[in-house]
Amino acid sequence: MPLSMMKSGIHAAVLLSVCLAGRTVWSEEVQLTVQDVPQPLAAAVKQLETREGWGITYEEPPDRPAPKGSITLTYDVTDATRTDARLQEEVLTRLLAQQDGKEAPRFRLVQAGGLWHVTPKQGSPLEIPITLARQERPLGELLRLLCVEVSKQSGTQVELGSTAGLPLESRVTLEAVTREPARAVLARLLNSSRQRAAWTLRTQGAERKYVLSAHRIFRLTGGTLGPAPSK
Template sequence: MPLSMMKSGIRAAMLLSVCLAGRTVWSEEVQLTVQDVPQPLAAAVKQLETREGWGITYEEPPDRPAPKGSITLSYDVTDATRTDARLQEEVLTRLLAQQAGKEAPRFRLVQAGGLWHVTPEQGSSLETPLTLPRQERPLGELLRLLCAEVSKQSGTQVELGRTAGLPLESRVTLEAVTREPARAVLARLLNTPPRRAAWTLRTQGAERKYVLSAHRIFRLTGGAPGPVPSK
């Protein structure tokens, strides 16, 4: 083989290696911003869910909703790290730190049932322990049953609100539970493969009842969202 052709082949191989390496280490810097909106943490959580496909629930504090405010957060993500629980935890922890302030309620991050839960530090109705027998019913009936049990055991009214994208008529099985937190039961009920869903829990009306709204998890920027890895 002529020397010139050999050199051309070496250069082509080097360029291919650089391209492949570049594809491997490709990353995107994401700028997440919510400006002067009510409950900015809830708005930022929704942005993260629809952009990255992460399963994140949001539970409003029992005393008062968060005041109007703004949040700005940047992070780097790749296709590989998008499904990494360590990156998700880091981003969400930084997000919660943005909520610190004299007038802002405090939140904590909990991982359970394949979801991340942004929940008030002072507690939530969904921490109420439930004891239920094994039963097979339509999903909608089980969700209403769970809300009724939480209301009964906690003394705080919880009603089922919107259920976007969920097959309420599909029959599902709820295994028996004994004094298990309602949050864990709900997460398991809503996340039966291939279905993935999250929720918000918000106060409503002068009587300060809670409305539980559940929804399918969609990644709007493309691609199928993967489950949150266990630690």
């Protein structure tokens, strides 16, 4: 999505100052808007990530993508509550609730591996348990290996797509995995003390294969990224 669209889709409607314990706290009312776009939930998730720095993944349903639509959501945030997992969960839950009653795939919110996951209720290939031996390889090789293993175990083709901002040549140690959901393994591979990353999983082509695209999490409005939500 173009940067100009993301900036125009989200704006601060009101700034309020209140006194709390002798100091001024700024509360910002944010209106998040996506209008008449394909896969509006995916677009709204991306806007939340780039505005607030929240780690959110989006996994597309296997049968069909969401139809074109619009979403408007208003919420209040401060510098303190921005990093609060309770606010993140509340905002994302309200966002998903807008899909109820519409002719659109149904989603659920899952918290795992320090990330929020917007994933279809009917399941995702990344829920498949996988088993991998302990190994040290470049990150790019491990990501492709994970896609191969998910494809084998799920019977659905999963390919690695774009990897914006990720150090694919950096060597990473993957500890042995025994029948653990691929989503949890992927979250560990992509997130460490030095970096935070999320992904999208989308269907592509007539054969309905999946493409896994991963990216660094950047908060475009400035400031530091919020910490991962506690388990």
